Amino acid sequence: MSDGPVTSETLREEHPPQASSPPKPSAARQPAWRRALRTAILPATAIGLALVVGAIIMIASSPLVRGSINPMLPITAYGALIAGSLGSFNAIVSTLVQATPLILAGLAVGIGFKAGLFNIGAQGQFLIGALAAAAMGISTAELSPVVAIPLALLAGAVAGLAYGFIPGFLKAYTGAHEVVTTIMLNYVAIQIVAYVVSGPLRGASVTFARTDTITSAALPIVIGRDGHIGILFAAIAVPLIAWLLFRSTLGFEIRTVGANPDAARYAGMHPRRLITMTMALGGLLAGLAGAIEILGQTRHMPAAYATSVGFDAIAVALLGRAHPVGILFAGLLFGAMRAGAGLMQIQAGIPVQMINVLQAVILFFLAADIIVRAIFRIRAEGTGVSELQTVTRSYGEQVAK
Amino acid sequence: MTTSTSSPQDATAEPGAPLLEMRGITKRYPGVVANDDITLDVRAGEIHALLGENGAGKSTLMNILYGLAVPDEGEILMEGEPVEIDGPTDAIRRGISMVHQHFMLVPVLSVAENILLGDEPMANPVMLDRRTASDRIRALGATFGWEVDPEQAVGTLSVGWQQRVEILKALYREARVLVLDEPTASLTPQETREIFDVLRRLRAEGYAIVFISHKLYEVLEIADRITVIRRGRVVGTRIPAETDEDDLAELMVGREVQLTVDRGESHPGEPMLTVAGLHVKDDRGHEVVHDVGFEVRAGEIFGIAGVAGNGQDELVGALVGLRPVASGRVSLHGNDVTDMNPRRLHRRGVGFVPADRHRFGIVLSFPIADNLCLNDYYHAPFSNGVVRDEDAILRYAERLVSEYDVRTPSATLVASSLSGGNQQKVVVAREFDGELRLLVLDQPTRGLDVGSIEFIHRQGIGKRDAGVAILLVSAELDEVLELSDRIAVMYRGRIVSVLDARRTNREEVGLLMATGGREEAADESGTMP
Numbered sequence: 001m002s003d004g005p006v007t008s009e010t011l012r013e014e015h016p017p018q019a020s021s022p023p024k025p026s027a028a029r030q031p032a033w034r035r036a037l038r039t040a041i042l043p044a045t046a047i048g049l050a051l052v053v054g055a056i057i058m059i060a061s062s063p064l065v066r067g068s069i070n071p072m073l074p075i076t077a078y079g080a081l082i083a084g085s086l087g088s089f090n091a092i093v094s095t096l097v098q099a100t101p102l103i104l105a106g107l108a109v110g111i112g113f114k115a116g117l118f119n120i121g122a123q124g125q126f127l128i129g130a131l132a133a134a135a136m137g138i139s140t141a142e143l144s145p146v147v148a149i150p151l152a153l154l155a156g157a158v159a160g161l162a163y164g165f166i167p168g169f170l171k172a173y174t175g176a177h178e179v180v181t182t183i184m185l186n187y188v189a190i191q192i193v194a195y196v197v198s199g200p201l202r203g204a205s206v207t208f209a210r211t212d213t214i215t216s217a218a219l220p221i222v223i224g225r226d227g228h229i230g231i232l233f234a235a236i237a238v239p240l241i242a243w244l245l246f247r248s249t250l251g252f253e254i255r256t257v258g259a260n261p262d263a264a265r266y267a268g269m270h271p272r273r274l275i276t277m278t279m280a281l282g283g284l285l286a287g288l289a290g291a292i293e294i295l296g297q298t299r300h301m302p303a304a305y306a307t308s309v310g311f312d313a314i315a316v317a318l319l320g321r322a323h324p325v326g327i328l329f330a331g332l333l334f335g336a337m338r339a340g341a342g343l344m345q346i347q348a349g350i351p352v353q354m355i356n357v358l359q360a361v362i363l364f365f366l367a368a369d370i371i372v373r374a375i376f377r378i379r380a381e382g383t384g385v386s387e388l389q390t391v392t393r394s395y396g397e398q399v400a401k
Numbered sequence: 402m403t404t405s406t407s408s409p410q411d412a413t414a415e416p417g418a419p420l421l422e423m424r425g426i427t428k429r430y431p432g433v434v435a436n437d438d439i440t441l442d443v444r445a446g447e448i449h450a451l452l453g454e455n456g457a458g459k460s461t462l463m464n465i466l467y468g469l470a471v472p473d474e475g476e477i478l479m480e481g482e483p484v485e486i487d488g489p490t491d492a493i494r495r496g497i498s499m500v501h502q503h504f505m506l507v508p509v510l511s512v513a514e515n516i517l518l519g520d521e522p523m524a525n526p527v528m529l530d531r532r533t534a535s536d537r538i539r540a541l542g543a544t545f546g547w548e549v550d551p552e553q554a555v556g557t558l559s560v561g562w563q564q565r566v567e568i569l570k571a572l573y574r575e576a577r578v579l580v581l582d583e584p585t586a587s588l589t590p591q592e593t594r595e596i597f598d599v600l601r602r603l604r605a606e607g608y609a610i611v612f613i614s615h616k617l618y619e620v621l622e623i624a625d626r627i628t629v630i631r632r633g634r635v636v637g638t639r640i641p642a643e644t645d646e647d648d649l650a651e652l653m654v655g656r657e658v659q660l661t662v663d664r665g666e667s668h669p670g671e672p673m674l675t676v677a678g679l680h681v682k683d684d685r686g687h688e689v690v691h692d693v694g695f696e697v698r699a700g701e702i703f704g705i706a707g708v709a710g711n712g713q714d715e716l717v718g719a720l721v722g723l724r725p726v727a728s729g730r731v732s733l734h735g736n737d738v739t740d741m742n743p744r745r746l747h748r749r750g751v752g753f754v755p756a757d758r759h760r761f762g763i764v765l766s767f768p769i770a771d772n773l774c775l776n777d778y779y780h781a782p783f784s785n786g787v788v789r790d791e792d793a794i795l796r797y798a799e800r801l802v803s804e805y806d807v808r809t810p811s812a813t814l815v816a817s818s819l820s821g822g823n824q825q826k827v828v829v830a831r832e833f834d835g836e837l838r839l840l841v842l843d844q845p846t847r848g849l850d851v852g853s854i855e856f857i858h859r860q861g862i863g864k865r866d867a868g869v870a871i872l873l874v875s876a877e878l879d880e881v882l883e884l885s886d887r888i889a890v891m892y893r894g895r896i897v898s899v900l901d902a903r904r905t906n907r908e909e910v911g912l913l914m915a916t917g918g919r920e921e922a923a924d925e926s927g928t929m930p
Contacts, residue, residue: 047924143820247791251773260764266723266755267775 039326041168043319045372046365047333051078053361058350065349077348084343085336096231096244099295099335101126103234104289105313106320106327107241108164108282112178113322114245115278121182122286123310124189125160129287131193132159134301137294138218145183148217153233153291160318161280164191168279173273177281185309197303209303219296229291234331237285242324254278274341279371286310334359341373371393406504418481420445420609421466421497426475428461434460435471435729437633443578443609448600450612450624454653454850458633458822459613463580465880467499468492474501490519500567508556513538515555516570520537533881541569545599561592567600576884579603580611585619586848591708615653615850617646628785629653639780647777654852663864667886670699673718673870674839677861679729681712682721689718689729691894697839703900704885705874708914713874714756717843720872721753722746750838754828755799755846756874762828764766765817769809770798772816773831805830806856820906821852829857836867844875858884892917 007069023328055074062070069121085095105122112119133156139149194209202371219228245251257274266271289309294301318332322324337359386396416525419442428436436458453459456606464470466477468486476483479495481825486492492499506515513535522530542549547565555566564584571579576921581600585593600610600623614620620627620641627639629652630784650658681690688710697703707713718724720731722743733738743753757759763772774783774794800810809819816824825845831838842861846854861884865871875881882889885902887902890913897917900910909916912918 044827248788249779249786252778252789256764256767257773259766260760262760263762263764263775266721266753266761267778268742268747 018282032297036325037323039323042369043321043330043366046319046362046369047164049365049372050358050361053091054358057357058348058354060129070225073348075348077344077350077354080347082346083347084340086340086361087343090225091339092338093227095332095336097226097228097335098338099331100231100234100296100336101289101293101309102316103310103331104237104287104292105309105373106316106331107237107315107324108285108289109317110320110322110324110327111241111245111254111278112282112319113284114251115254115275117171117275117279117282118179119164119167119170119279119282120179120314121164121185121310122282122313123290123308124186125163125183125283126164126290126293126307126310126313127189127193127305128185128235129160129306130305131196131290131301132156132287133217133291133294134211134214137199137214138212139213140217141215143216145216145218145220149219152214152217152295153288156291156294157284160290161244161284163285165280165394166275168276168283168379171279172394174302184245193301193305194303197301197305201301202303203300204382206300211301214295214299217295218299219292226297228292228390233288233292234328237288238324238328241285246326287315289313312359315359318366319362331378368391405662412632413917417441418445419478420480421611422478422481423462423466424476424478426462426465426477426876427470428465428470428472434633436450436465438475439630439633439635439750441628441635443611445577445607445641446604446627448604448610448612449625450614450627451900452627452649452653452851453630454615454618455822455848456631457653460582460631461633463499463582463611463628464611465732466497466580466603467571469596475782488546492518493576496575496577497580498571498574498578499580500580500584502586504563504567506555506563509554511554511570512558512566513551515566516551520574525560535912538569538573539817541572543601549861554620559592561588561595562590563600564592564596565627578609578611580613582613582795583615585616586613586818586917590911617649617653617851620649621646626679631783632656641773650762650851653850656876658851658855664884665866666700667701667865670868671749673699673734675730675732675735676720677730677732679716679731680723680727681715681718682727683715689894690719693729693891693896695889695896695899697872699787699838699870700865700868701886702865702871702873702884704881704888705872705891705896706878706881706910706914707876707891711891713843713891717753717756717841717874717890721751736906744776750836752832752835752837752840754770754825754840754842756834756844756847758825758828763816763824769802769807769816769827770794770812771828771843773798773812774803792857801830803833804834805860820850822849825853829860833860833864837864837867839862840869842871842873842875844877845873845879846875846877854864878907880906890914890917 031218052386055078056075058074059069059071062068062073073227075297083091084103085091085400097164105126108125133152137148137152138157140151143151163185167176167178170176170181171178197211198209201211203210205212219230221227222229223231243251245255253264253269253274254277256267257271257278261271264274293307294311312334316330320330321327337355344350344354345352422440422442424440426439428437429436430679432503439458439827441449441451441462441765450699451459451462465472466486468488468491477486477857478484483715484495485496485917486495494847507518510518513531517529517534522534538551539549544564545565545656549569549610555563560564568579583733584596589597600612603610604625610621621644624640624641627641627644627649628635629637629639630655632655636655638653639649647658676696677694679690679693680688683689691924693712693716695703705713705716715724719726722741722745726740729739730737731745733751736749738746741749761766771794774797776782778789778794779786783790783797795812801807802809802812806828807819807823807830811821816827819827829845839879840861845857845861849857861871861873871882873884881904882902886898888902888905889896889899891897892914895917898913
């Protein structure tokens with residue numbers, strides 16, 4: 001007999017607030033900041049543990065590089081990481097720039113979680129959004145930026161929306177699981193980009209497979225060395241999505257479908273419509289992220305566009321507990337690591353890939369939250385763990401109409 | 402059932418000497434004393450019932466016994482020796498086995514595999530010794546007259562049989578103390594009788610049995626001693642001969658409880674719900690409701706009795722708009738509402754309390770307030786169509802919480818923090834509130850404690866008196882008999898009879914439920930289906 005499934009249910013049944021028993025201090029009655037703090041415990045612990053693991057790896061591998069063990073290496077490395085991401089005005093701007101696509105795509109994944117969907121397709125939606133924005137940016141090169149920029153951004157958002165609509169529709173009306181379809185669509189997106197950029201969109205003036213440089217649709221730098229105006233979109237999207245989810249009636253429907261599709265159906269909601277809509281909305285956000293990245297950062301589209309923003313967005317959404325504010329902080333953290341990685345490599349000799357290791361370890365501790373909770377004796381209640389069970393739930397289920 | 406004389410256990414244990422004793426067990430959780438100085442013992446050859454409402458502390462006590470929780474105070478003794486139980490494996494090793502309310506079985510594995518799980522006999526370091534295990538399981542089953550097929554997948558078995566597998570699992574591990582947590586919760590009356598026969602045999606063979614329940618009549622029927630706990634304390638121990646249901650209910654709830662609601666006179670008015678020639682298919686596309694027709698009048702409670710799985714679920718689903726109608730007609734107050742969706746039905750005054758409240762009735766991770774406005778969240782005053790009005794939602798919720806006596810410190814708490822009875826009150830509050838014409842109550846009190854049952858029954862009677870037509874579907878025969886004005890018996894997808902509740906009795910309805918009115922005996926074999 002296993003001990004796993006026995007307790008959770010029986011124990012919960014054991015503590016109903018009885019009329020006479022003292023009201024138990026519950027997560028929901030605490031002030032908002034206390035609740036937020038509780039929710040942040042696990043992610044914060046995971047980050048802390050990841051830094052420790054990263055330090056161990058750096059020390060252990062230092063003899064291979066320098067010939068001797070260097071116990072101070074992690075301090076140098078993390079110091080450089082912080083200096084490179086927060087140490088100067090330009091560093092901070094660089095962090096914001098790096099964080100922008102992560103936050104937008106993180107919201108795309110997070111809003112899916114709220115609806116009980118695991119959107120692994122942010123990567124594909126990001127690529128298609130980037131491609132559409134690049135295409136529009138190049139074809140509007142003759143127009144004024146006032147027209148070209150909105151058109152290019154719109155093209156990216158709409159293309160992403162369409163690309164998110166496909167798996168949403170398939171899930172809702174045929175039962176095809178979104179994890180499977182979005183993974184496949186990610187590959188399709190890579191091939192579409194490769195074909196379009198090396199074919200119809202290939203720049204005339206460039207030697208290898210990429211588009212011409214985007215000129216009038218390029219996002220203007222408004223702050224610091226590379227702070228383009230796209231940062232604003234992330235800043236607006238966070239409160240907007242939070243409002244949508246928690247204040248609007250539509251958001252209530254999305255959350256209900258995610259928490260209990262059957263109850264949603266009985267309450268007169270339309271799970272199929274809502275699932276399709278949520279995936280499309282996720283696609284829009286990820287597509288917009290792609291558009292901003294292309295128009296603001298790279299300013300051209302290579303045929304083999306190497307990016308992992310769409311996948312990192314899953315980590316951001318998980319670390320942010322699928323909550324828009326959490327995603328904001330998680331996106332800023334990952335953005336900071338990216339912004340500081342270069343200085344870390346220069347000053348400490350630690351390859352930039354180290355941040356991928358840190359990211360992976362953070363994810364590991366988040367996924368294995370039982371380990372973290374056992375080590376630090378954190379109770380599951382109120383830490384937002386239950387909301388993230390989407391990953392294992394609903395696999396292969398048909399959505400009722 | 403064959404009577405076997407083989408007794409694997411020591412039936413000669415001195416009567417009176419407790420096999421298991423729990424002394425002064427106290428367990429505190431933040432803000433709650435779940436167990437407060439509880440003392441409980443069980444002797445070999447005894448069935449000791451542990452009676453208490455949901456949340457009284459039964460499960461905590463059993464978790465402590467099973468090594469899943471560590472008591473803050475108190476000790477556990479086996480045969481007079483203090484023991485420290487370090488997890489379920491240790492408990493099993495010491496001869497304590499538990500049969501959980503929600504079976505801990507793996508549906509896709511066979512009976513033998515389920516029984517072996519966690520304690521696999523090995524033929525060699527790599528291979529399981531299936532043959533020996535199967536033989537032992539068969540022999541063990543045979544002592545109860547059960548023809549067990551160890552290779553059958555557990556998922557294909559009926560609930561009654563799954564429970565037998567759970568019991569075999571305990572016996573296979575040579576348990577001496579058997580703890581059964583609400584063993585009859587999901588059984589038919591027939592299956593309940595069978596499990597009681599099994600328990601009596603086990604008692605005769607010298608097992609010590611702890612029987613956890615909140616069903617009074619069951620406890621009175623099966624137990625040798627009854628210990629009642631309330632809010633974590635033992636409030637009394639009784640012997641069945643010296644007590645009755647009223648006494649036990651009072652102990653359990655802490656006040657006098659009316660077990661049977663005084664239903665008073667009903668004054669049926671015009672027909673409200675009319676069902677004619679209804680055919681409904683199940684999820685697999687088989688027709689399971691055949692040509693059902695009936696009428697429920699305003700101010701009347703129309704009961705549908707039947708053993709679970711005779712088409713009631715599908716019938717209810719079709720009536721409340723959750724399942725398409727294959728053919729036939731449903732009308733409400735003369736208007737055709739066949740295949741109308743739940744929201745439009747709700748607007749026309751149809752309330753529905755679902756049997757599976759966790760599936761259709763409640764969103765456990767949402768605040769109570771959100772659950773209370775789940776039907777009406779989209780219109781005024783709760784929303785202007787785009788934005789929610791949190792204040793209006795909370796005000797409304799607070800009114801319902803106090804009107805329907807939902808025991809919670811705040812309507813902003815999540816629904817999962819409530820006990821089962823209070824969760825059901827949330828569903829009842831939402832569905833009963835407002836202008837009603839028809840109420841569909843599907844197993845409205847399943848799994849609830851007496852206090853909540855009493856409350857829900859009163860509310861139902863109140864609505865009836867207010868002129869609402871009520872359709873009550875229940876597998877609890879007593880509930881249907883107590884509340885209904887007329888009773889339809891459903892058997893294999895058809896209504897085989899409609900009886901006047903005042904001129905029928907338990908036996909007549911029970912027989913119709915079991916046989917559909919034909920003289921054939923119900924299928925009662927000891928062979929696996």
